[in-house]
Amino acid sequence: MILMRQIVPAAITNGTLCRVPAPILTQPEKEEDRSMIVVMQTGSSQADIDAVLERLKEYNLQGHLTIGAERTVVAVVGATIPPTLREELEYCNGVKETVRITQPYKLVSREVRPHDTIVDVRGIKVGGGSTVVIAGPCSVESEAQIMESARVVREAGASMLRGGAFKPRSSPYTFRGLGELGLQLLAQARDETGLPIVTEVMTPTDVELVARYADVLQIGARNMQNYQLLEEVGRTGMPVLLKRGLSATIEEWLLSAEYVIAQGNPNVILCERGIRTFETATRNTMDLNAVALAKRRTHLPVIVDPSHGTGKWYLVPPLALASIAAGADGLIMEVHPDPDRAKSDGGQSLNPENFAALMPKIAAVAAAVRG
Template identity: 60%
Template sequence: MKNAVQAIMPEKLFSRERVAEGTLVRAGGVTIGGREIVVMAGPCAVEDREQLLGAAQAVKNAGAAVLRGGAFKPRTSPYSFQGLGEEGLKMLAEVRDITGLPVITEVMDPRQVVLVADYADILQIGTRNMQNYTLLREVAGAGKPVLLKRGQSATIEEWLLAAEYILAAGNSQVILCERGIRGFDPILRNTLDLASVAVVKQMTHLPVIVDPSHAVGKWHYVPAMARAAVAAGADGLLIEVHPCPERALCDGQQSLTPEHFALLMGQLQHVARAVGRTLSL
């Protein structure tokens, strides 16, 4: 017999027992969570039309299936570039029309959800907002897939319970994103917890992707971590690519050039094949 606590707590919606075969998340003709590994790539922040279009065309030519780009940027310093806001969203929508790539971009505030959902195909919840429960409930009702990044200091259970807020509010189209957790070694920006990919894939039916760019913070290490993520079982990758990283207004030090990204995509095809999967090209 269930005890009193178990009786009032329903079985978790994220549980693998709920959907044994795994959930497929669909956005703009792209399916995440199937046999194909989906790569989402583009600049950290939308800076201008030329930069965004150049990055989008480059990542599409290399095989990326989704365009990433931030219109609203949460920054540690209030004096850093905060994004172009709605102007950036309009650029993302225009570039989507030109390239055919669906768009993922971050929403930071419950008051922004309707606006961002008008332009984006996937709504991203950043690491700082993983436990912003008001925002989680609001994005659940937007009718769009949601990518939920793991908090910098969040346990796996806390991450999954944050996803439960979205699922419980009626949106089953949730993608989990491991992006590194806070460590003690200053050499890297964060510690990329690739073990969490294997653990979460066993615990939940939701697709799991990895953001190696924000995890390591230096572009030299991004390709190795991207390859390792695919080998660990990730369903996709979120990678920063900028036409001219040295002039980027945000996170240029962790962004790949189009040339380096194209090289990485070729390497990822081999890794995907080795683990019985394919790369969505």
């Protein structure tokens, strides 16, 4: 293909000049899926940024703006990006350069945002060097059970309370949660203890209901690729805890996070909860490789669920400590006041005494790793 270019008079977009080369082609160029970011010059004006965003709209693309201490970046989001667009944008005032993104996910990539995202949950910071511990029972069973659970995890130093009101279970005949009553009991526990609530939402139609009670919307492993659900929780703007799927690759996991952030919601917390392998000695295989790699590839905070990762309560403490040593920003663990009588996941739940003994060790490892 022979391509010749000539400079045409500057085009005016929102009052800002973009001197764009007009291509003369012997045959039309095909659109390609080329992810990229636009790096603005230091001191570029709002009018310069608006001109770039307007140019993207002309191609039915979206621009997600990230303003950092060192640079301002526009992430280009869309199905296909014309191969000539990079050069066109570099002619716009205030543009320093355009950079191709090597990963299929854009908004979660460190290429777009090199600094860590910190998710604020009622004043509790997840990410950025802090260590957050989310604890509570697998499911809300009764008022007495959830209130006692909330009290014991708060006294031991937990940051948030977990508990399932809607439970996805492998068998339809097992306990599947109390529904809205469970949400009401969680809210009651929050009122008494001050602990923010983390609870799972399972369907798009339940998002509005769960969002009325919860502080963090949890997406379970089985729903990691339920894209309608991901988009719906993204529209709420609320913090979202996204668990990795049972057999999901790290790339698939991060692409699921992209679905949430693409709705304009940057408040995503990734959760590694173990993956399914050939090993049968434990419920899952705890993939701590994923923690270190995700922290390298994305700016999002990463926490670990050693309860589901191992399926055995006595393996939870060593894997919890190993997770913090691997760089995790926190943990989510199952704690039940009477695990032997739990209606779900009692075998992987810590009792209050074991949880209380683990908490100072978590603090010690975090202090050693982070200085």
